[in-house]
Amino acid sequence: MLQIKDLHIKADDSTSPIIKGLNLEVRKGEVHAIMGPNGTGKSTLASTLAGKPKYSATEGSVTFNGKNLLELSPEQRAREGVFLAFQYPVEIPGVNTMNFLKTALNEIREYRGEEPLSAAEFIKLAKEKNELIGVNESLMQRGLNSGFSGGEKKKNEIFQMAVLEPTLAILDETDSGLDIDALKVVADGVNRLRSEDNAIIIVTHYQRLLDYIKPDYIHVMHDGRIVKSGGKELAIELERKGYDWLKS
């Protein structure tokens, strides 16, 4: 589904690269965790995959279902099935959550040649999806993320994921700033959305989230590269030894 080859990325306000030759392959049905200390390029990778204009690839390639992902606009990537759960979801007062999400879903459906959902159909779908996540319904009538707590914003990201049904979901530090109850809700939601047809990349600093969402593969990033990959057992080793032993 996703092949990243020798990827180098820099930010437009800097000359030095952040990602320096990264390789990763993700297949259908897999869950990958990308771990590592702050400042190693994890979030840059997540944002680049979603098409954040600030980052550009100077070398290497990213192929998603046979397409050159780096050539696509952020909205085209979303319509192709890429979804990024943001580390810091933005607040958009004045753009109602439900209206926002209906617009998004219908643009994606139109791209795929499907009929747009009517308001009633969308509300029904949103209610069904929200049974998994349990975002407070009164919040959905408000401006997007406007005045939401940190936990509510993260839940709202997963709710959006449930509605948009991406084939590749990238969760960027979704566990940061969550208390244990909210973490369980979010993890539970993600687990239920996990299927044979989609893939998930979890970017996280901590082992904690991986207690609830079990990845198939774990990768450790250091200085813009993946320096170690392994199965579930790697998380336990990291928990015990920290990251320092991988830096040299």
Place this chain on the structure above:
Amino acid sequence: MIKMIKKTLQIPTGKSETITLEEDKMSLKISVMAGASLIIYDIQTEEKDTSREVEITLEGENSEAKVYGLYILKGRAKAASKIQIKHLKKNCKSSQIYRAILDDNSQGNFEGNIYVAKEAAGTEATQETKTLLLSEGAKVKALPKLEIFAEDVICRHGVTSGQIDEDTLFYMRSRGISEHKAKELLTLSFLSEVLDKIHLPDTKLKEFKKDCLHIYS
């Protein structure tokens, strides 16, 4: 040269009136008597030069004035709007809420004045101007001015000017919404605080919304 149209009006005791400013160059003086209320819509969505000046005097107790401004400026449009509201008596309320979007090389000059006389205790007054600049060539000057001589007064004022936030735009696009549509939604949301307050026939309101969004077509 278009002649400046000058008018003087009075809203009699207990009456209420809604006025939509239509002339391009105009100066209007309105007295609002006790218990009367006035709503003014100051709307400009075409590519032309306008200069509007309104002086509202709240002459009777418990009178009220609300001014809603909506400006969509494109091309070389130049707009000047000067609103002055004078609170002369007790317990009067006023608000001036402006939203302006400026594109291309347009220029906007928004002046909002509040004057509260010594006798006007219990005054509540708001002055708020928010502008959104869509191009580097667009210029805006927003000037709030408060002169307060009374005690027991609530006055709020605020002026902000900004651009469409890149992070917000990326967030919306990352959900599959086109850049064009995202900008439309953000623009309507920026204007919503004023649009929601404008009570005009639906068709007229739709026309305004269409004008607002023309900026992206």
